[in-house]
Amino acid sequence: MAPAELPDRARVVIIGGGIIGCSVAYHLAHMGWKDVVLLERDQLTCGTTWHAAGLIVSFGSFSETSTRMRVYTRELYDRLEAETGQATGFKATGFIEVASEPDRLEEYRRVSAFNRRCGVDVHEISPAEVAELFPLARTDDVLAGFYVEDDGRANPVDVTMALAKGARMQGARIVEGTPVVDVLHHGGRVTGVRTEQGDIECEYVVNCAGMWARQLGARSGVNIPLQSAEHYYLITERIPKLGPSWPVLEDPGSYGYFREEVGGLMLGLFEPVCAPWKVEGVPDDFSFGSLPPDWDRMTPYLEKAMARVPISMETGVKKFFCGPESFTPDLQPIVGEAPELANYFVAAGMNSIGILTGGGLGRLLAHWIIEGEPDVDVTGFDIARLHPYQANPDYRRTRTVESLGMVYQCHYPTRSLQTARGAKRSALHDRLVARRAHFRDVSGWEAPDWYAPPGALPEIGQLSWGRQHWFPYWAAEHRAAREGVIVMDMSFMAKFRVQGREAGTFLEQLSANRVDGEPGMITYTQWLNRRGTLEADLTVTKLDDGDYLVVASDTAHGHVAAWMKRHLGDAHAFVGDVTSGYAQLNVQGPRSRELLQAVTSADLSNEAFPFRCAREIDLGFARVLCIRITYLGELGYELYIPTEQAVHVYERLVAAGERVGLVHAGLEALASLRLEKAYRDYGHDIDNTDTVLEAGLGFAVAVDKPGGFIGRDAVLAQKAAGPLRKRLLQLLVTDPEPLMFHGEVVYRDGVSCGYVRAASYGHTLGGAVGLAMIEADEPIKAAWIDAGDWTIDIAGSRYPARASLRPLYDPRMERVRS
């Protein structure tokens, strides 16, 4: 294709003309940024988009952001033709998800209640109704279907062309036949792009290069660890009975989806064990390409899928198709501003749902670029969550085998990814193995989730939505923390040393709380953006003047590092990532002082070592930083130990622990303990869309501190605006039986008003406990809460609950300060 003449400069250059690049261009132009150029290497849609099956499905995700993006996408594709005159092929044929196993039925009942709350009109239907809507499906083993009348299908090429046309109509330029060979940057900021036809100077770059995004990013030092993999469908010869208006049928239990395609049946597959493609790199000239199918590998899955629509076994196959699609290590897209380079945005790694989320993702990214912040929860999507080692060929090759199949697995809440394990282990790993820890993947770390008692094996067994065999082990760990003392290996926490003459003022600027007071104090604080919503939730410990320790959760690691880097400017302050330098052991519970006092000469009495005190103490042959703080609501200490002394300290603690009944506890216990105390967890129950006041963290805001902080004006403005109508509440189900995980819809007086963002089982409170963001038309105050009749939908049944603004466990902090 003859390249068109390029402009010298543009405000935004988008790289890649698949569905995502065109959607970003469309939305930027619609939102008023018209000085946009999209550069496509070859022709629009020539990468992955051209061969997508075009399923447009809003049902099935436990993420509010993803669900709302799907609903928006469907609505956009429905109206694009009227706007642009370009057909999209969108047809609201309907969509049915079938459940033929009890656990899937439970999952879909849970997710359908949540999806309805997010605007999806989904209904459970009987097997007979499934048969009526899709008469060629076998339904004798079906337990139920979940039907969305407004969902359906679209033509991915036509939709992309319509988005491109809509973008052009608003003033954006789209240039085909122009590969970007490099992104130019200076001083840590994007300055332009290089093509064979010349450079374009620009302020922003958006890498929408699909499965090429990793290679392109690597040229600028930007980490985008996605990997392409084989993805299959076939199309049969004509089946006379099959109608074009039949709904899309999806049956994850048999790995298949089905829809009509030019009179035949399209049968698509999500096999549980899949095949990465071109780990070494996707060829630069791969266009409108397909891959040689490996039908030997696929036959068992295909046979199972065909059994759902038996006529497919007797009908000839017109087309076998295998094409590549990008997958990410955690099956979430890679979105946002690269931590490595300012104004370098990424939207890639679509995990087989780029068409059905593409409209929403383009809108989200355009908003993020224009406003400087996203307007939806992006904590699960943020590019900063990913780590450089995840781009290693061996890691990608290993993890991707599992990724595609995860789409159709039953999404049990305690499922942990099984591939590419053991990438990061704490210094105590082998000791904890010997203690029968069951590990789960925590940002690549092997972290103990629970411990099997002597004589039992730490095996997960059959996953379930109900109580699992290890429930009593977990309950015992929980009780030990409330009544005795536990030790927890938290070495995966993100730790930063911030030092320098202006380190204190720098951290004060970021922190809503006062963090630069007396040395030897830990402070719990949030970092806000200018809108006053949360960017981070962490602790800052002042070790000395000009010397601070910042500790955040593992999932926030990259974002916290990036936030500091972006705000550092010329300050005399230096940030060092010391995560690997310190092991972290948390010793918690009413007998924790007694235990620690037995292994140190430091005076740990309440007077000498009060709550929030941080001091270096002797412990055996080691010097450790001991901080009196808790994340589970008891008297407790966090020990930061030089990694090489971790085993020694651990051995001393365990030896002394014999006299006080020290118990090893895992992350399940951490979750149940902290949720009883209503302690927050960023990225789980609070996120970037919540203000610090809505999150119930106003107590940690020092509005009057000298010099202010980022977001202070927004906090003051929200305070001045009067009582809040959106607030995080703690909820306790009064029936001890049901379990909550995430997404359970909350009702006040029968009216849906929010959903549970994070939940666990409160072994002390005696029921499922969680945190839910509640929205109402009137002020949310204690009296309004107490006057309400609260219920929660759990897997289709309503259960009474208690709601509270104050923690239901130890609201007066007596245990913490004891």
Ligand SMILES: Cc1cc2nc3c(=O)[nH]c(=O)nc-3n(C[C@H](O)[C@H](O)[C@H](O)COP(=O)(O)OP(=O)(O)OC[C@H]3O[C@@H](n4cnc5c(N)ncnc54)[C@H](O)[C@@H]3O)c2cc1C
């Ligand atoms: C068999 C199959 C079935 C699928 N079915 C569905 C479905 O039913 N529903 C659904 O939602 N999704 C489906 N998908 C997934 C969907 O196709 C993808 O998620 C989506 O197309 C990804 O879009 P993209 O824009 O990110 O990537 P692409 O479409 O690959 O676009 C990236 C573009 O970037 C260009 N590019 C790369 N490097 C450069 C460079 N250096 N300079 C300039 N341009 C560059 C490429 O040429 C390419 O056109 C399916 C995928 C497969 C394989």
